[in-house]
Amino acid sequence: MKQWRIIAKEAIARASIIGKFLCLLHVTDAYVLSSNHVVGPSMLPTLNITGDVVLVEHLSHRLGKLGSGDLVLVRSPLDPKKTLTKRIVAMEGDKVTFSLDPTRSHSSRSLVVPKGHVWIQGDNLYVSRDSRHFGPLPYGLIEGKVFMRVWPPSSFGFLGE
Amino acid sequence: MGTPSVLWNITKKCFTVGVITLTVSDLFASIAPVRGASMSPTFNPKTNSLLDSLSDDRVLVEKLCLRNYKFSHGDVIVFSSPNNHKEKYIKRIVGLPGDWVGTIYDVVHIPEGHCWVEGDNSASSLDSRSFGPVPLGLVKGRVTHVLWPPHRVGSVDRKTSQNRVSNS
Numbered sequence: 001m002k003q004w005r006i007i008a009k010e011a012i013a014r015a016s017i018i019g020k021f022l023c024l025l026h027v028t029d030a031y032v033l034s035s036n037h038v039v040g041p042s043m044l045p046t047l048n049i050t051g052d053v054v055l056v057e058h059l060s061h062r063l064g065k066l067g068s069g070d071l072v073l074v075r076s077p078l079d080p081k082k083t084l085t086k087r088i089v090a091m092e093g094d095k096v097t098f099s100l101d102p103t104r105s106h107s108s109r110s111l112v113v114p115k116g117h118v119w120i121q122g123d124n125l126y127v128s129r130d131s132r133h134f135g136p137l138p139y140g141l142i143e144g145k146v147f148m149r150v151w152p153p154s155s156f157g158f159l160g161e
Numbered sequence: 162m163g164t165p166s167v168l169w170n171i172t173k174k175c176f177t178v179g180v181i182t183l184t185v186s187d188l189f190a191s192i193a194p195v196r197g198a199s200m201s202p203t204f205n206p207k208t209n210s211l212l213d214s215l216s217d218d219r220v221l222v223e224k225l226c227l228r229n230y231k232f233s234h235g236d237v238i239v240f241s242s243p244n245n246h247k248e249k250y251i252k253r254i255v256g257l258p259g260d261w262v263g264t265i266y267d268v269v270h271i272p273e274g275h276c277w278v279e280g281d282n283s284a285s286s287l288d289s290r291s292f293g294p295v296p297l298g299l300v301k302g303r304v305t306h307v308l309w310p311p312h313r314v315g316s317v318d319r320k321t322s323q324n325r326v327s328n329s
Binding site: 019020022023024026027030031075076077078079080081114115116117134138139140141 | 177180181183184187188229230241242243244245246272273274275296297298299300
């Protein structure tokens with residue numbers, strides 16, 4: 001009986017260590033740093049079509065340190081289960097000029113980004129589905145800032161402006 | 162020599178508790194206060210300007226719904242405002258993607274991945290009638306129970322008004 005009690009105690013101690021570790025992992029992943037696999041042609045030539053692994057930090061959008069030119073990970077407004085990687089083109093109050101179809105340059109429109117929103121676009125204007133289709137994006141949908149590429153190893157490094 | 166290690170132990174305990182609380186409130190459930198009268202009579206049925214923060218309702222917000230973003234008409238949700246991400250609103254879902262919702266002026270089609278939210282007290286509520294459909298990605302949780310005040314503890318019902326929404 002006594003030795004069972006010792007074993008149970010040990011098991012509870014181990015489980016609590018694992019539990020704490022998983023909690024710490026979640027907090028790190030959600031509030032500090034996480035990795036993300038980006039696939040698709042919309043960010044060519046910055047990110048490859050075959051899929052890069054990038055590091056995303058979750059601090060600067062909470063501190064309000066994002067500016068235009070930053071690569072961001074956002075939750076898609078059309079499907080909340082998906083995330084997109086795009087570049088911020090304009091912040092709230094800025095004026096943007098865009099054309100839905102970049103092959104025809106004369107069909108451009110311009111508007112002012114409303115309060116609490118950002119304007120995001122892919123680097124590859126021809127295939128990207130972005131603010132030109134669904135309009136300005138609420139700031140609350142931004143999940144983090146993409147700042148570094150870790151895979152493939154040949155293009156390891158920080159992602160600049 | 163005892164003091165630094167005691168301090169270190171306390172710091173470690175606080176950190177652990179904080180991390181666990183944050184994880185539980187992110188993944189499973191959290192408690193949130195309801196401010197204002199926009200959801201009266203479901204929450205804050207009588208508002209008096211004095212003692213406001215004390216008489217505010219406290220509600221239980223479950224986060225499991227965020228794993229697949231499945232909601233039904235009449236769910237009460239917490240979401241961050243589309244115009245100011247720091248503000249959180251509590252409203253009821255009236256329309257889901259694909260629905261047509263009637264407002265005073267016209268009929269609005271809810272686009273994919275969005276929902277139409279309104280407060281129960283339509284006279285004093287800032288909701289989709291002023292800022293339009295809300296992306297489901299801004300939803301932070303679903304309100305299931307009232308926890309405070311004690312005499313109104315209980316679950317929150319789903320309420321729907323069928324005549325305003327039509328599914329095409």
